[in-house]
Amino acid sequence: MIRVRLFVGVLLLACLLGGSLGQTLPTVWDVQNREQYPSPRDDFAACGRSNYSWVCDPNRMFSREQVEELNTILDGIHKSSCPCGIRCPTSSTNDNGFIVILAVVENYSYRGGEEEFARWYREHKQTDARCGEDAVIFYDFSINRMTISTGLRNFQTLTDSITETIRAPYDAKIKSQNRDEVFEGLKGFLGVASKVYHGTYTPPGLKVWAHLLIAALASLGFIFMASILFCFCTSCKTFWGEKPAPALDEMPAEEELGKSAGRVPFYHIMPSGIKGDDGDNLIDPDVDSSPTAQEMPADDFAMMSKVAAGRKGRRV
Ligand SMILES: *[C@@H]1O[C@H](CO)[C@@H](O)[C@H](O)[C@H]1NC(C)=O
Ligand SMILES: *[C@@H]1O[C@H](CO)[C@@H](O)[C@H](O)[C@H]1NC(C)=O
DSSP: OOHHHHHHHHHHHHHHHHHHHHHHOOOOOTTTGGGOOOOOOOTTTTTTOOSSSEOOOOOOOOOOHHHHHHHHHHHHHTTTTTOOOGOOOOSSSSSSSSSEEEESSSSOOOSSSSSOHHHHHHSSSSSOOOOOEEEEEEEEEETTOOOOEHHHHHHHHSSSHHHHHHGGGGGGHTTTTHHHHHHHHHHHHHHHHHHHHOOOOOOOTTTHHHHHHHHHHHHHHHHHHHHHHHHHHHHTTTTTTOOOOOOSSSSHHHHHHHHTTOOTTTTTTOOOTTTOOOOSSSSSSTTTTTTHHSSSHHHHHHHHHHHHHHHHHOOO
8 A cells, every 4th residue: 555655656756847847848949938948047957957057958958967068168257357347246256257158959940030049048037247248158959050149248358250260160060960069169169268258368370479569560550640640730830720930030020020019918928017028128127026926936937938939939
């Protein structure tokens, strides 16, 4: 009797477990059932993981060991330094870096014009991102295609062109029909991506000296262009809305001197009570007692006159 009950109990349990695993997770995903796609950040069991994870493989396309290896790389990416500036936690821990989640499906069925699953997943599922430092890498085994959706901050690091560059050597494997090849391809790609996120990636063929050379040439080019522009502007007579200063040998005519004599030239912007002259007799003796006159250092005053004289020529 007890044996029969035990048997029935075990059978029921098996049915429940089997049923819950089999029914809730489709093998063909689409816009209608994508809500059920689990997140390895909370529903890790449904993703086939035993703890919080970065990989979700609900259809078990990879072996447990393969998933474990990929998860280790993604965990390493998360140990990069926090890219969110003021939104980073003040206590420095080593797990606030970039977030990369790998989502794998057996078959995703698009219905034309529908947004990519990777993007939908990143925007609707929990990724714990603070400032768009997250990326979702989606792999669809039915068409052997990898798609990537990045948040804004992540995109600034893993740009389109870097993605293309680091993906190229693994592209054949990623597109392969063989699951183990796909695994090797993804592993290789993620390994290099991890260097990008850690800031230790150097593009192939571009060594450090090449970077320095490029920087030096760029600086020289900039200085050259700036000089051209500067020369052009200073030689352009109307640029500042002024005529260039007349040469010193073009002294004003006698009558012009007579006209301007006795007038305070325009450049004598100075505390009231001080009048300028032609530089030989700078301070008017009858305002010597004014307090502002004493405050004005002679050097400053002389310089003001000099600058003014230089700009407008000797007009007084
Ligand atoms: C799961 O991960 C958390 C930290 O993320 C850790 O504290 C916990 O011990 C882990 N559980 C198991 C069963 O490994
Ligand atoms: C994926 O699912 C769709 C819809 O059920 C089906 O038409 C297609 O043949 C499947 N693709 C593969 C590779 O199994």
